[in-house]
Amino acid sequence: MILLRTTWNTLRVMALDAREGFVEITRNGFALLGLLVIAAALMLSARPELRVTATTHLLAWLEARQITNTWSPAKSFAALERTTAGDPLDLPAEQASVTYWLSRKYNVSPEPLSVLVAEAFLLGERANIAPTLILAIMAIESNFNPFAQSSVGGQGLMQILPMQQAHKLAQLGGPMATFDPLSNLRLGVSLLHDLSVQKGSIDAALIAYAETTKSRESNYLERVLQEEQRLARITQSLRQARTQSEESRTKMRPVRWQAPVRSDSISL
CATH class of the missing domain: 1.20.5 (Single alpha-helices involved in coiled-coils or other helix-helix interfaces)
Known part of the structure; x- marks a missing residue:
């Protein structure tokens, strides 16, 4: 006890x-x-x-948790709002033809490519640069792969170097903006425009652009210009066909019959 x-x-x-x-x-x-x-x-x-x-x-952590907690299959359609894609048939004939031609050559879906083509035509008009040249640069630099990265760090469609374009990328949200197709395209066109103003010609700007993006292939300029010429022929052939069609319609338009004016008619 x-x-x-x-x-x-x-x-x-x-x-x-x-x-x-x-x-x-x-x-x-x-x-x-x-x-x-x-x-x-x-x-x-x-x-x-x-x-x-x-x-x-x-x-960012709180937003990620909120997205994870609130996601449901019924809300998956919100992805359509984040997709950079469109219907090529909504484009003008020249842009649609360029879209389908590039799609076949580079094995890229025409829907996202149509948005890039439309943006290239818009930016080219604003920057006074041929849109076919902008598209040719994207083709040679990245084969239209928005996530491409070179051995020297060039990223995205136009192979932007984040370290060299840090200031402009900060205005677009940060260095990850290089992987946003439209942001990368706009930044590349802006850089090409600035170089053309500094160098005095588009050919000199292309050489400087190749140095800026570390694209040092000896035939870089030749490849870009050849691709630009192929694209330009597509747009030119469509313009010529449209012009000939309009001329044909004008020639075939019937002439309206008018009664002869009588000499004794009363003039008002």
């Missing part, structure tokens, strides 16, 4: 000590956590750039 009582008292003391130890460790842990929070707050207040970085990462 005495042995059982002694054992019970011993176990009770051990339990009480364990509880007090756990409470003490928890109290010290919360105190240490509070000190860490205060230290982090002081550091972030002294370093604004760290605060911005921490906020960005936190928001």
Whole structure:
């Protein structure tokens, strides 16, 4: 009996000590956590750039969790809003023909390619650069692969080097914008336009562009110009066919019969 009582008292003391130890460790842990929070707050207040970085990462983490938690098959159609694709038949005849020709040659689906062709024609008009030349550069630089990367770090359709274009990429959302097809295309055209202004000619701009994107093949300029000429022939043939069709319709248009004017008619 005495042995059982002694054992019970011993176990009770051990339990009480364990509880007090756990409470003490928890109290010290919360105190240490509070000190860490205060230290982090002081550091972030002294370093604004760290605060911005921490906020960005936190928001990205929360957004990722929200997307994961709220996704459902019924909402999968939202992907259509993020897809860079369109119907080539909605394009003008010249752009549609170029789209299908490039699609067959480079084994690229015509739907996403149609958006790039339309954007190249729009940017070319604004920058005073032949859209067929813009498309030829994309063909030679990346074979229309928006995720292409060269051995020297050129990325995307126009093989943009993120380190050299960091300032412009920051305006587009950061270095990952090189993998967005339209952003990469716009940045490449902007770079080509700036070089053409600096160098005084488009040929000199192409050579400088090849140096900028580290495309140092000896026949780079020749390959780009040959591809541009092929594309230009497609658009020119369509223009000629349209012109001839309009002329034919004009010649075949019937002449309206008019009654002869009588000499004794009354003029008002």
